[in-house]
Amino acid sequence: SAVISQKPSRDICQRGTSLTIQCQVDSQVTMMFWYRQQPGQSLTLIATANQGSEATYESGFVIDKFPISRPNLTFSTLTVSNMSPEDSSIYLCSVRKGPGAGNTIYFGEGSWLTVV
């Protein structure tokens, strides 16, 4: 299993500001994933963060808006830049552990952001 801690758990942010979310895992993992869950919706993958290389972004997400750091094998940050009310979402950090198709996805508790 994996224990994932996220900070902050909740925040209310002013329009135009930026916020950095931290994700700490209790064991070393190769890849960490950042998801967004808009109100009442399912999860959308933002990007995959690999240690020692640039993050890989999904269609519709760009580095300027969602810069990611991955300084070591247990930690990552996601910044939501120049926020607007449309960025109000839950942001979830995730890892996968296990061999091959037996991998299991584990999530942090989520960071609930409200942009006003």
Add this chain to the structure above:
Amino acid sequence: GDSVTQMEGPVTLSEEAFLTINCTYTATGYPSLFWYVQYPGEGLQLLLKATKADDKGSNKGFEATYRKETTSFHLEKGSVQVSDSAVYFCALIENSGGYQKVTFGTGTKLQVIP
């Protein structure tokens, strides 16, 4: 591409009723299947999983069987409690082209009333 289809909610049941939340999938290979639960104000927690055909995942009274012939992974519980009120997500992981692809369903909200 891969997809996961869940029954739409909200599903409203009385306490001690039988629960079924349908989940069907499309995939090109042999995915692993998962159910996640999201309680109000919290993140996603793994509820159960199955990694191959005919496997049954179970946890906290919930069960789901990996049915390859019907490409389904329906979630069941014999007697729901108010504390089971949450959103339930069906998901799959498949190895595709040397990397893993994860697909989530849209979620089904369950409301259990006393």
